[in-house]
Amino acid sequence: MNPLQHFLRFFLLPGLCIISTICRAQDFDSTLTKYWGYNTALTMPAHKWESGIAQPFRYGINEKLELRSNALEIPFLPNAGLKVALKKNGGNFIATEHLIGYPTVFLNTVSMKGTGGLISPEFAPFPTIVSLQNNVLVSRAAGSRGLMTLSLGYTFAIRSGKPDPNATIDLPLVYPRMAHYYEASTIRLGFGYKGIISKKFLFDDGVESFFVIRHENNFFFENTGAIMWIARGSFRIRGGYSLSYGKYPYGTQWQLWPSLDIIFGSKL
Amino acid sequence: MFYHVMRFSDRNSWLHLPVVAICFLALQSCEMPATSFENVEEAVYYTRSTKADAPLPDSSVRIMTWNIRFGIGRGPWFGDACGYRVVYTREEILSNLEVIANRINAVKPDVLLLQEVDLLSKRSSYVDELQWLLDHTYFNYAAYGSQWKSQFIPSDGLGRMNEGNAILSRWPISEAQRIQLVLRTDQDALERYFYERCCIVKSRIDIPGFNPFYALNIHASAFATDDSKHQHIEQFKSELDKIASSGGRFVAGGDLNTLPPGSDSTDYCIEDMCAGESFHHTTDNPMHKEGSNYTPEAQWMTPLYQSYVCAVPLSAYQASQSSFFTHTTRPEHTWDRTIDYLFTNRRWRNGSTITHQNFLNDSDHAPVSSEFILK
DSSP states (O other): OOHHHHHIIIIIHHHHHHHHHSOOBOOOOHHHHHHOOTTSSOOOOTTOEEEESSSOEEEESSSSEEEEEOGGGTTTSOEEEEEEEEEEETTEEEEEEEEEEOTHHHHHHHBOSSBTOOBOGGGOSOOOEEEEEEEEEEEEEOBSSEEEEEEEEEEEEEESSOOOTTOOOOOTTTHHHHHHHHSSOEEEEEEEEEEESSSSEEEEEEEEEEEESSSSSOEEEEEEEEEEEEEETTEEEEEEEEEEEEEETTEEEEEEEEEEEEEEESOO | OHHHHHHHHHHOHHHHHHHHHHHHHHHHOOOOSBOOOOSEEEOEEEEOSSOOOOOOOSSEEEEEEEEOGGGOTTOOBTTTSSOOBOOOOHHHHHHHHHHHHHHHHHHOOSEEEEEEEEBSOGGGTTOBHHHHHHHHSSOOEEEEEEEEEEEEEOBTTOEEEEEEEEEEESSOEEEEEEEEOOOOSSSOHHHHHHSOOOEEEEEEEOOTTSOOEEEEEEEOOSSOOSSHHHHHHHHHHHHHHHHHHTTOOEEEEEEOOSOOTTOSOOBOHHHHOOTTOOOSSTTOSSSSOTTTBOGGGTTTTHHHHHHSEESSOHHHHHHSGGGGOOBOSOTTSOOOBOOEEEEESSOBOTTOOEEOTTOTTTOSBOOEEEEEEOO
């Protein structure tokens, strides 16, 4: 099955079905924009911040610019990103996102003997790799209590050399996000829907496809779902699942993993 | 409850399908980080892609056991040869498998007991070695039991692993079982979770015109410092006893990782020592290298020799030990110990046993073959 067929099978048709069932845009409950702007075209309000353990730190420089970085990853995977809001019009939002990362330190760190050795030490040291990702995000209110987001991204790397193709971490969720470190580039296409269940609970469900531009091990698909509990103030707990499918070096695999995160930030 | 589900379905039909699909996939996709096994479970059956001729034997069949070291020849693997390599390239693996297949095609065993066969493992570039060997030899059937299976081992870059024992046969295989051996107790919980789970693979071989017999293939622990290796050998004998006591006949063998009784040398710590290691001094901890000191195991094989017929009789071994050595850990050295065996409760043809010591560069084990008399 070629990437286009994968795209039709896993993304386009289900996406169109979902979109077609959601009613037209209208003003919506601000709970969503306040508590769950991550992975949407919404930016953080000016001078506000939030962070999670897994979710990156996000800071609103002004109403149009958001800075982000995963603080926990910085010592071994320095990374930063900027989201630029291009359009805010009623229930419609358009933004671009630009992310940069330097995974070489991480790759060298986990290329080790003994426990924690995710990559064989025979492949270290890794060349200098700079990972770049650019996304376009379009969000649109879906009814008064929902927000849908379409994202399109292009991920590539600038390298001082080509890492050994056997030096990969062949795990669902990890492998597709690292594929471009080694060769090729990746097109990412996603659709997500966030909604309000009640005053204290929100939900999210989304799909994302990874098309790695190469001849093999080139397609990955993820479906993620989560419920967020607004525990107190800006403190939230998010729990859910990640279901992934992919064409890995050892064959195709479905995998279901749980997900959990704690999110906190400035007063909203 | 059902009523609520139905109502939900009626009002949100577009949501219902994804929920059902996710539940269905969740049930199918719960691959755990490491796989554990039942005490006895069905082995995995393999067949050759295109069936080969299986000529009927006159009165005997050749049985061979070989630990093929997952197709890396005498490479400097980090785990057992003071080496530094962990992952071998597909080209290296296929090249070594080609050599192994050529050896098998030359010896022409009718039933083959293989240890350390990798299926889709990171270290062997995800080659399905069993299917490859079936398709490049003349065997039509195989039964496989994993002894080290993990979706991802987060240590030394090992990653995905599926290594095990296989029984290959020209003729149909049935009643194939994977029999769990006791787990090591000398490891911490994390290491034990991701570590090997040694096993016996047992299957029935049906040759048209002859009574069926059982083939058993064991790979006992190599590095246990507790009593588990001894228990593996006892469990192996117990399985053989069950067949013998019910009137059945068997050929059994594999890599038992221990020496025959009466071996002149029983401590290989110095021979197996890697750079920077030290053993046998009062300040050394451990005093002995894991898997290299067989001294406490001197009599562990005695019950097997007393109950069953070894392809290499103990008297022959003791008269000329080096002629029957089957293993060495050192890539540049020749065979220096015997740890691979073939047993039966019937008869081997006199003079038919060969320890294939000329296969020195193909694995860190030499295969042993012998003719099993069918009538």
